[in-house]
Amino acid sequence: VQLQAFGGGLVQAGDSLKLSCAASGRTFSSYQMAWFRQAPGKERDFVAAISPSGGTTYYSNSVKGRFTISRDSAKATVYLQMNSLKPEDTAVYSCARYRVPGHSLRFADPKDYDYWGQGTQVTVSS
Numbered sequence: 001v002q003l004q005a006f007g008g009g010l011v012q013a014g015d016s017l018k019l020s021c022a023a024s025g026r027t028f029s030s031y032q033m034a035w036f037r038q039a040p041g042k043e044r045d046f047v048a049a050i051s052p053s054g055g056t057t058y059y060s061n062s063v064k065g066r067f068t069i070s071r072d073s074a075k076a077t078v079y080l081q082m083n084s085l086k087p088e089d090t091a092v093y094s095c096a097r098y099r100v101p102g103h104s105l106r107f108a109d110p111k112d113y114d115y116w117g118q119g120t121q122v123t124v125s126s
Contacts, residue, residue: 001025001115005095008120011085015124019080021095021117028076032098035069035080036110037091037122046108047093048080058107063089085124092119 007019019035034049048069049058057069068081078095096113098104106112 001027001097003095003097003115003117005093005117005120008093008122010123010125013086013124013126015085016081016083017085017122018082019093019095019120019122021078021080023076023078023097025076027101029073030101032102032104032107033069033071033078034096034098034107034113035078035093036096036113037089037093038119039091042091044094044110045091046110049107050078051103052101053103056103060108082122085122087124087126090122090124092121094119 002024003021005021011017030052032051035047036044037047038044046060050069050071054071066084071078095117097115099114
């Protein structure tokens with residue numbers, strides 16, 4: 001399984017950006033997917049997760065109402081639409097696949113994800 005994240009860039013506060021994470025393999029639709037981010041000198045933080053069907057989504061409090069996670073099983077891709085970006089959103093964003101198939105309520109711990117994309121830098125200037 002390989003995950004490739006892209007779509008990051010340098011934007012101004014208030015702008016929008018959409019990240020994509022393309023997955024290889026034929027089992028994409030069976031797994032919960034998530035986005036995490038890591039700012040310099042800080043730990044990796046949970047951002048958003050989506051169930052295998054796409055019917056259930058979870059968000060951290062810091063992005064709720066501004067970010068939207070979605071997935072397209074036909075394209076084996078998960079997205080993160082980021083609106084109203086703030087300088088504190090600056091980080092390297094990585095996508096990840098849950099370690100077992102199915103829907104899990106343990107969605108925020110990075111230790112529960114076994115495959116990770118390489119990360120894409122998002123920088124928000126004030």
